[in-house]
Amino acid sequence: MSDLSPPPHAKPRLTRDHLLGLLRQMVRIRRFEERCGELYQQEKIRGFLHLYIGEEAVAAGVMGCLHPEDAVVATYREHGHAILRGVPMTAVMAEMYGKAEGCSHGRGGSMHLFDVGTRFFGGNAIVAGGLPLAVGMALADRMRGLPRVTACFFGDGAVAEGEFHESLNLAALWKLPVLFVCENNLYAMGTRLDRAQSQTDLHLKAAVYQVASEAVDGMDVVAVEAAARRMTDAIRDGAGPQFLECRTYRFRAHSMFDPQLYRDKAEVDDWKRHDPVARLSAWMREAGMLHDTDLPTIERETEAEIEAAVAFAEAGKWEPVEDLAKDVYTREVHP
Amino acid sequence: MIDADITVAAASRMITYRDAMREALRDALLRDERVFLMGEDVGCYGGCYAVSKGLYDEFGPDRIRDTPLSESTFVGAGIGAALNGMRPIVEIMTVNFSLLALDQIVNNAATLRHMSGGQVSVPVVFRIPTGAGRQLAAQHSHSLEGWYAHVPGLRVVAPATLEDARGMLWTALQDPDPVVMFEHVMLYNMEGTLDAAAGPVDIDRAAVRRAGRDVTLITYGGSLFKTLAAAEALAADNISAEVVDLRSLRPLDAETVLASVARTRRAVIVDEGWRTGSFAAEVSARIMEGAFWSLDAPVARVCTAEVPIPYPRHLEQAALPQPAAIVAAVKALMGA
Numbered sequence: 001m002s003d004l005s006p007p008p009h010a011k012p013r014l015t016r017d018h019l020l021g022l023l024r025q026m027v028r029i030r031r032f033e034e035r036c037g038e039l040y041q042q043e044k045i046r047g048f049l050h051l052y053i054g055e056e057a058v059a060a061g062v063m064g065c066l067h068p069e070d071a072v073v074a075t076y077r078e079h080g081h082a083i084l085r086g087v088p089m090t091a092v093m094a095e096m097y098g099k100a101e102g103c104s105h106g107r108g109g110s111m112h113l114f115d116v117g118t119r120f121f122g123g124n125a126i127v128a129g130g131l132p133l134a135v136g137m138a139l140a141d142r143m144r145g146l147p148r149v150t151a152c153f154f155g156d157g158a159v160a161e162g163e164f165h166e167s168l169n170l171a172a173l174w175k176l177p178v179l180f181v182c183e184n185n186l187y188a189m190g191t192r193l194d195r196a197q198s199q200t201d202l203h204l205k206a207a208v209y210q211v212a213s214e215a216v217d218g219m220d221v222v223a224v225e226a227a228a229r230r231m232t233d234a235i236r237d238g239a240g241p242q243f244l245e246c247r248t249y250r251f252r253a254h255s256m257f258d259p260q261l262y263r264d265k266a267e268v269d270d271w272k273r274h275d276p277v278a279r280l281s282a283w284m285r286e287a288g289m290l291h292d293t294d295l296p297t298i299e300r301e302t303e304a305e306i307e308a309a310v311a312f313a314e315a316g317k318w319e320p321v322e323d324l325a326k327d328v329y330t331r332e333v334h335p
Numbered sequence: 336m337i338d339a340d341i342t343v344a345a346a347s348r349m350i351t352y353r354d355a356m357r358e359a360l361r362d363a364l365l366r367d368e369r370v371f372l373m374g375e376d377v378g379c380y381g382g383c384y385a386v387s388k389g390l391y392d393e394f395g396p397d398r399i400r401d402t403p404l405s406e407s408t409f410v411g412a413g414i415g416a417a418l419n420g421m422r423p424i425v426e427i428m429t430v431n432f433s434l435l436a437l438d439q440i441v442n443n444a445a446t447l448r449h450m451s452g453g454q455v456s457v458p459v460v461f462r463i464p465t466g467a468g469r470q471l472a473a474q475h476s477h478s479l480e481g482w483y484a485h486v487p488g489l490r491v492v493a494p495a496t497l498e499d500a501r502g503m504l505w506t507a508l509q510d511p512d513p514v515v516m517f518e519h520v521m522l523y524n525m526e527g528t529l530d531a532a533a534g535p536v537d538i539d540r541a542a543v544r545r546a547g548r549d550v551t552l553i554t555y556g557g558s559l560f561k562t563l564a565a566a567e568a569l570a571a572d573n574i575s576a577e578v579v580d581l582r583s584l585r586p587l588d589a590e591t592v593l594a595s596v597a598r599t600r601r602a603v604i605v606d607e608g609w610r611t612g613s614f615a616a617e618v619s620a621r622i623m624e625g626a627f628w629s630l631d632a633p634v635a636r637v638c639t640a641e642v643p644i645p646y647p648r649h650l651e652q653a654a655l656p657q658p659a660a661i662v663a664a665v666k667a668l669m670g671a
Contacts, residue, residue, distance in 0.1 A: 071419070105452020114451035121418060122451065126442050132408040133443060136415020136423075143371065143397060144420055166408035173403070327453035328487050330511035335487065335586045 012226040016289040019280065022064070022221050023290075024298045026056040026277045029080035031302045032089065033252075035310065036079065036096060036110075040256050044313075045096045047109050048125075050077040054219075054251035057276035058183050059084050061224025062151060062244070065232045069119070070149040073134040076111035076125040077183075081153060087115040093309035099316030106319050107327075127188075128154060128161035131180070135167050138176035138241075149235050151179045157188030159202050168209040168243070175240035179231055180206065182243065183218065185250040190262035206243035218246030219274040249274070346531040352500045353523040355533075356386050359504040360424070364394050367422055370508060373400040373409055374426030374462075383428045384464055384523050410436035410461070414444050414513075417459040422508050430465040430479050430517070444513040445488030456511040460504065466557045466607055467655055468521040473643035476651070478607040480556065481614035483515045484584035490514045491584040492538045493556035495522065497529045499582060502536030510538070519557025519607075541588035543595065547577035550665050551595040553618055554605040555581040558656055562605045565661035574669060584614055592618065593625040600631040603664050605656050610638035632668040637661050 013019075033051045040049045052059070055077075063084040066072065074081045082092050087103050095102030096110050104114045104123070112123040121137070124130040134152035141148045158164050159182065171178045182202055186193050193200050206213035212234065216223045224246055231242035249271040253260050260268075284290035350358075363370045372387060378401040381388035391399040402409040406427060413425035427433045433440070444457050467476035484491045490512060494503045500518070507514035544559065545566050554562040559580050566576035577595050581587065596602045602622050606615035615636045622634050640654040 073415075102452070104450060104454070107452045108450045112450045114447075114454050116451075116454045121455070122447070124443070126438060129411070129438065129442060132411020132439060133415035133418065135408060136412030136417070137419040138415075139412055140416040140419035140421045143416075162405075163407050163411065166403070166405035167411075169403060170405060170408055170412065328449050329490075330448060330453075330456045333490065333512075333586050 012222045014222070016284075019222075019284055019289060020294060020298075022060050022225065023277070023280050023284070024302070025060040025063070025084050026221060026280070027298050028083060028089075028302050028305070029056045029059065030277055031299070032079060032083060032306055032309075035306050037252070037256070039096070039310070045110065046098070047111075048076070049110050049256045050254065051252040052077050052080040054271065054275070055183055055185060055248045056080060057221035057224050058181065058218050058246040058248055059153075061221045061246075062179070062181055062228040064225060065228040066149065066151055069146070070151060071119040071121055071137050072151050072153070073121050073130040073137070074123060074153045075127075075130065075155060076123065077155070078113055078123050078153070079110065082113040082115065082120055082123070085115070085120045086118040087113065087120055089305055089309040090312035091115070093313040094316045097313040097316060098318075099313055100319040101312065101316040128158035128163040130154060131158065131163050131167035134178050135171050135176060138171065138178045139174065142174070142176055147236060149177050149179055149232055151181060153181045153183060155188065156182065156184040156186065156193050156202060157191075157196075158182075159205060160188065160196055165205075165209070168206055168211050168241070171241040172210045175238075177235045178241040179228070179235060180211070180241060180243045181228070182245045183248055184245055185248050187250065187254070187263070189254045190258070192262065203243060203245040211241050211243045212239065213243035213245065215245040215247060218248030219276045219279060221276055221280055347528040348531060349526055350497060350529045351523065352497055352525045353384065353386055355497045355500040355529060356504070356518065357388065357390070359501050360387060360390060361393070363424070363505055363508055364390070364398060366505075367508070369420065369422040370424065371398040371400060371421065372424045372426065373402055373413060375402055375404055375428050377401060377426050382426070384520065386523070387426070406432055406435035407439055411439040411443060413459045413461070414439060414447075414457055417457045418447070418455055422458055424460045424462060424504070424508070426462045428464065429475050430463050431474050431477055433461075433463050433479070440483070440489070440513070440515070441486055445486050448512065449488060457513045458508070458511050459513050460507045461513065461515045463515060463517050464520045465517045466519040466521060467639075467644045467651055468557070470646055470648055470651055472646040476644035478639065480517050480584055481606070481608045481612070481617070484587075484614055484617070488512065489585060490538065491517070492582060493517045493519070493584060494582070495519070495556050495559040495580055497525070497527050498533055498536055501529060501533045503538050505535040506538045514538070517556055521557050525560070538583055539586065539588065541582055541591040542580045543577060543591070544580045545576070545578040547575040547599065549575045549599055550601040550603060550668060551577045551579055551592070551599045552603050552605060552661065552665070553579045553581065553592055555584060556607070558605045558607050561656060561658050562661060565658040565665070568658060568662050569665055574665060576665060581618075587617070587621065589621045589625060592621065596622055596626045597629045600629055601668050602630070603635045603637060603661065603668065605637045605661055607639050607656060609641050610636055611641060613638055635664045635668055637664050
């Protein structure tokens, strides 16, 4: 854990407005996820549900560095990424319900949020399965001469997959504009990093492939954002792929089925002391940048947004069963 | 191995399957700047089966893109590039190696459209050499077309003739969805005549390659010419065999198959895949479902023996469907 002062070259944006924006984004994710957990208990949301609580600083820090024409490829723990990318919370929540108004028309559910309008390309539930896609998207941008960045999120579990190594190598070899964001929350489901990796400094693995890399405190949204901004700037300047390891922690279970036998409550409690939302608000308060009414306002507005999303999802419709085979192919194909 | 039924047009020329495929690649690269070829040794080396020989010099390293031996990632990169505005052709050196990329093909290429509620298409073409006959033993010789044909979201085609080698690629590239194109390795050296004006062909329909009355022989890819040879041999015994080349395994043109079987009342399926769980089993089931009451005999199959393909020539040949076995299967059906 680093202290709160960012490194001198980081050039963080520390205006009150900007920091309030980051805080608001993290609160939006936190409360959305909490509500999803409740809705899961009520069996409104089914299947797998992977909550991002504790890791909000990563998505919040990175997403603001992307431009509308950039692309995002994410994982199955991607609700927060989708929301911060600009996918309407209503459409995300409807997707969680499996309703036709969902951002993937209800077909994908929690793990497969797609929204081409905001260039959000999933929602991939195969660990590391998104890395080759991101490499290919960046290759297309390069070949078409488009100055765009593809941001690819994945966890520490992906580092064990062959596609991680193949993708970093290929991206570096071809100098592709990919921002690799490793959300290192220390556990691949229930397997702690040091039980899966001989080298636990994951950014070093990227360096081996000649990918510029660094590790940051992933509980510190300011540090994440500063690093992500340097890296996206570097990519836009033609420096090739960059690798950002964000050291973070998942406060909740891996999924709703996980009894968490693999870690002590004390460890979770210890990490909760670094809660990214509490940490930013405390720091802002100390610096005189958080007024007494700020957080209650953010909370109130967020609650209203979430309740509107829930109402939207509740009112949504089930896709007619007759449409089951629609969109297996773009043109009509009868196998 | 020349398709005897192809009419030699005035402006035709001799060409190999390999060269026809290369012409198709070159044509696509010239016609559409979004098209590029990517795979192992497709560039400097000229392609493992020399299909892309010369294209690297003509089109350069960006569009004839050599990759590291990272099947899963360059296949996935092809999918990503297709999502983002390109029309990639990805060559996987042999079908056995495609297993290293099966995750990307099955979990991404085939699913993304449906799973995203129809928001994206994946217009990528995978070219995969397949099949046995070159004594390459059990890790380079298998026929797994049926596995791919199992998967909704994919289209699977198997060009067997020179026309199809020349014409299927462009049509596949125009298709908005992923197309897996299987090229049987024993066809690359096949030489024959091709119309000078040969161009794109459909990738939907089966083709009757030889008309007949007594039995329908259904096949695809590398087995087509063995099947035509068997039909020729049967003709000498006054058995008139119709030969249907499926061309596309997914979608399967059941209409053409069933219409033929309704006429001939007998069917033998020739498939280089293993019999158990084979594509031949699927065709057989379709015939049962759609033409059972037309049949005069049970559907028969000639498939590869259920062994990993062995190295020595005599064992390899013994494992594969051969004209003699096809003839024997037909005669058994005819009670001849």
